[in-house]
Amino acid sequence: MEHAVQHTVQHTSTLIPIVVFLIVYAAITFELVNKAAATLAGVGVLVVLHVINEHQAVGFIDFETLMLLTGMMILVTLIKKSGFFTIVSVRIAEITKGSPVKILVLFSVVTALMSAFLDNVTTVLIIIPIIIELTRGLGLNPKNYVLSQAIISNIGGTATLIGDPPNVIIGSKVGLSFNQFILTLSPVVIVVFIIVLAYIWFNNRVEFKPINTSMTKLVAVQLLLEKIRFEFSNITIDKKLMIKGLTCLTLAIFLFITQTITGLAPGVVALGMAMVLLIISKADVEEILEEVEWSTLLFFTGLFILVGALEEYGVINWIAQNVFMNVGDNPYVLVLVVLWVSGIASGFLDNIPFTITMIPIIHLLLESTPIPNNILWWSLALGACFGGNITMIGASANIVSVGIAKKYDVEISFIDFIKKGAIVTLISLTVASIFLVLYLRFSL
Amino acid sequence: MSNKDQLVLDALFRDIVKFYSSSQTSLITLQALQTSITELDCSTENFTAELTTVCDIIKNSRPRMFPIDNLIILLEKELQENNYFSDRDMDTRKTAIKEIINVLAERLKNDMNELANQGVKHIEDGDYIILHAVEEPVELLLPAAQRMGKKFEVLILRQDLVKTKQVITILETAGIKYTVIPEWDLIHFFDKVNKLFIGAYALTVDGKFVSDSGTSNIVSECNIHGLPIYLFAPSLEITNTFSRDQNLYLKDESISVSGSEYNLISHSSDIVLLDLVDYIITEKGAIDKSKLAKYCTV
Numbered sequence: 001m002e003h004a005v006q007h008t009v010q011h012t013s014t015l016i017p018i019v020v021f022l023i024v025y026a027a028i029t030f031e032l033v034n035k036a037a038a039t040l041a042g043v044g045v046l047v048v049l050h051v052i053n054e055h056q057a058v059g060f061i062d063f064e065t066l067m068l069l070t071g072m073m074i075l076v077t078l079i080k081k082s083g084f085f086t087i088v089s090v091r092i093a094e095i096t097k098g099s100p101v102k103i104l105v106l107f108s109v110v111t112a113l114m115s116a117f118l119d120n121v122t123t124v125l126i127i128i129p130i131i132i133e134l135t136r137g138l139g140l141n142p143k144n145y146v147l148s149q150a151i152i153s154n155i156g157g158t159a160t161l162i163g164d165p166p167n168v169i170i171g172s173k174v175g176l177s178f179n180q181f182i183l184t185l186s187p188v189v190i191v192v193f194i195i196v197l198a199y200i201w202f203n204n205r206v207e208f209k210p211i212n213t214s215m216t217k218l219v220a221v222q223l224l225l226e227k228i229r230f231e232f233s234n235i236t237i238d239k240k241l242m243i244k245g246l247t248c249l250t251l252a253i254f255l256f257i258t259q260t261i262t263g264l265a266p267g268v269v270a271l272g273m274a275m276v277l278l279i280i281s282k283a284d285v286e287e288i289l290e291e292v293e294w295s296t297l298l299f300f301t302g303l304f305i306l307v308g309a310l311e312e313y314g315v316i317n318w319i320a321q322n323v324f325m326n327v328g329d330n331p332y333v334l335v336l337v338v339l340w341v342s343g344i345a346s347g348f349l350d351n352i353p354f355t356i357t358m359i360p361i362i363h364l365l366l367e368s369t370p371i372p373n374n375i376l377w378w379s380l381a382l383g384a385c386f387g388g389n390i391t392m393i394g395a396s397a398n399i400v401s402v403g404i405a406k407k408y409d410v411e412i413s414f415i416d417f418i419k420k421g422a423i424v425t426l427i428s429l430t431v432a433s434i435f436l437v438l439y440l441r442f443s444l
Numbered sequence: 445m446s447n448k449d450q451l452v453l454d455a456l457f458r459d460i461v462k463f464y465s466s467s468q469t470s471l472i473t474l475q476a477l478q479t480s481i482t483e484l485d486c487s488t489e490n491f492t493a494e495l496t497t498v499c500d501i502i503k504n505s506r507p508r509m510f511p512i513d514n515l516i517i518l519l520e521k522e523l524q525e526n527n528y529f530s531d532r533d534m535d536t537r538k539t540a541i542k543e544i545i546n547v548l549a550e551r552l553k554n555d556m557n558e559l560a561n562q563g564v565k566h567i568e569d570g571d572y573i574i575l576h577a578v579e580e581p582v583e584l585l586l587p588a589a590q591r592m593g594k595k596f597e598v599l600i601l602r603q604d605l606v607k608t609k610q611v612i613t614i615l616e617t618a619g620i621k622y623t624v625i626p627e628w629d630l631i632h633f634f635d636k637v638n639k640l641f642i643g644a645y646a647l648t649v650d651g652k653f654v655s656d657s658g659t660s661n662i663v664s665e666c667n668i669h670g671l672p673i674y675l676f677a678p679s680l681e682i683t684n685t686f687s688r689d690q691n692l693y694l695k696d697e698s699i700s701v702s703g704s705e706y707n708l709i710s711h712s713s714d715i716v717l718l719d720l721v722d723y724i725i726t727e728k729g730a731i732d733k734s735k736l737a738k739y740c741t742v
Contacts, residue, residue: 137452139451212484213485214449215486215497216498218483219502223472227460
């Protein structure tokens with residue numbers, strides 16, 4: 001009798017974090033409430049119902065991830081304030097000379113590079129307005145260009161530890177270094193980037209005809225560049241801040257690369273350099289801190305606690321045992337299942353909570369089926385990052401891009417996004433599959 | 445001619461003239477034309493058609509924009525009179541046409557400089573001058589007068605935010621003292637201000653001038669209060685065409701405020717009677733408005 005009661009109580013206690021987690025997940029996916037509010041409310045429910053206590057909750061938080069994100073946000077805010085990104089954007093617009101193919105290629109290269117070393121949302125916030133101005137001014141349809149930059153930002157961000165939130169989480173929770181990320185993932189990202197760009201060009205090749213056969217279009221380009229120069233260059237350029245900001249960012253990247261020598265974790269480096277920049281730039285700290293995306297950081301905090309509770313109550317273990325381990329212990333199958341499940345799930349769910357949920361599952365999978373060279377982690381990283389391209393809600397950069405486009409009267413529907421995004425994801429995941437299978441083949 | 449190309453260039457002209465005077469916009473257009481000729485990749489047979497198309501589009505812009513309209517007519521005249529399109533290879537044609545455009549640009553620059561020289565004569569120590577848009581007085585006259593050490597102040601009437609910001613930027617760069625007020629507040633300043641300076645897109649032979657939106661209100665109000673009104677424009681802005689032929693652009697946009705929607709209709713520019721203006725100053729000095737056609741150079 002006593003045993004039966006104890007079992008019922010334990011069963012009920014396990015059910016609470018699952019129900020809370022599912023409700024929070026649904027609220028996030030369907031954007032019913034603010035993400036941070038949803039996760040923290042979920043944590044509140046768990047603490048009030050004594051499912052976990054506040055000390056356990058704090059213990060579940062991965063401060064390494066939060067430090068890395070906070071540090072990078074402060075660095076980017078200060079560099080953005082210096083006007084550097086505006087200068088870069090206007091310069092690229094000038095180099096393209098209005099050629100549709102050059103606009104696509106050059107902006108895509110810059111978007112990919114910026115996304116790899118900064119966060120994707122900042123990248124699209126900088127690139128999308130100027131690409132809309134440029135294409136619309138030339139009488140082109142901005143929709144394809146906006147979509148392509150959102151997609152490319154997710155691809156570029158996959159290349160580094162700091163490029164995309166799933167990578168930040170995997171890097172800090174698993175202990176993978178900046179160099180491991182860039183050396184392993186950048187080759188596959190470069191291949192995917194080239195193929196996707198070729199696909200975008202081929203799919204819209206009528207729009208990418210050269211303009212140097214029409215004098216009217218050439219005149220329009222010159223006038224448009226004059227307008228863009230005026231509109232985008234009419235901001236204050238702070239050269240001193242630009243030099244200090246770029247020096248700190250370069251130093252941070254250098255310290256990421258030399259992590260194995262210095263022993264400094266990426267979170268410590270990012271936050272450290274951000275503090276150095278805040279002090280040497282004599283910036284208004286209150287003003288800069290207002291630009292930090294606190295809601296994103298709180299969202300991460302809440303998620304870490306919710307997933308920690310699931311782990312504490314053995315739910316993660318159950319999922320690993322009953323879902324992933326059912327596919328057998330063939331490493332090739334496991335790697336591909338993790339890649340494609342992560343890819344498809346990240347397209348429809350937010351890839352941040354998905355990654356946080358998957359990390360303990362992968363740990364359990366690796367305990368039963370050891371796979372060398374962190375290949376299962378690369379599977380998760382590639383799946384979660386590339387998968388974000390399937391739908392408009394798959395990644396923050398997509399939502400932000402569509403939002404900016406709407407502000408400029410460029411309507412991009414859910415279907416518009418999925419038509420292009422799904423094919424791009426299919427291409428990306430196929431290339432990633434080939435890469436992972438070959439990598440595994442040579443690792444075993 | 446593609447209607448889409450016409451619409452694209454029209455929109456660009458309307459945007460650029462928000463932050464540059466029509467004279468400066470014309471200079472930019474001439475430079476754009478030169479660059480496009482250099483970069484154009486087409487057969488010798490198509491070259492004439494390409495040039496004709498772009499010239500037609502510029503002359504048909506909504507609204508029509510002078511001095512560029514007149515400068516294009518001068519370019520076409522020169523090309524026809526000297527038979528530039530016959531028996532010449534592409535490079536020779538391109539070089540020759542770019543050279544003509546260069547001469548026209550130099551002429552406009554000289555006229556603008558001379559307009560500044562003539563204009564500063566009408567600025568005296570202690571003046572408190574009204575301005576409202578980025579026109580020739582803002583770009584040319586006032587910075588020149590400031591460099592000469594004249595002591596004056598400016599009252600900026602805020603209308604379009606982009607234009608007002610640009611006027612402020614130019615005045616600040618030149619170190620000119622200014623005050624900004626909303627246009628509707630002018631009534632409270634008539635005991636302080638003593639001149640209104642304006643520019644124009646075109647001066648038409650039927651005794652009118654085309655200018656930035658909002659000019660008509662200000663000119664009328666200043667005229668009622670007996671304030672001297674000065675119109676500064678290079679003579680290349682005088683046209684033999686009529687005010688009704690100036691292709692004013694009518695913008696009809698849907699506005700949504702706090703849940704209620706309405707259509708807002710606005711014109712790209714104003715047409716104002718020259719009779720309301722006291723002085724017309726060109727690069728040749730003050731001219732008689734009743735003999736406008738005499739000063740038209742095209």
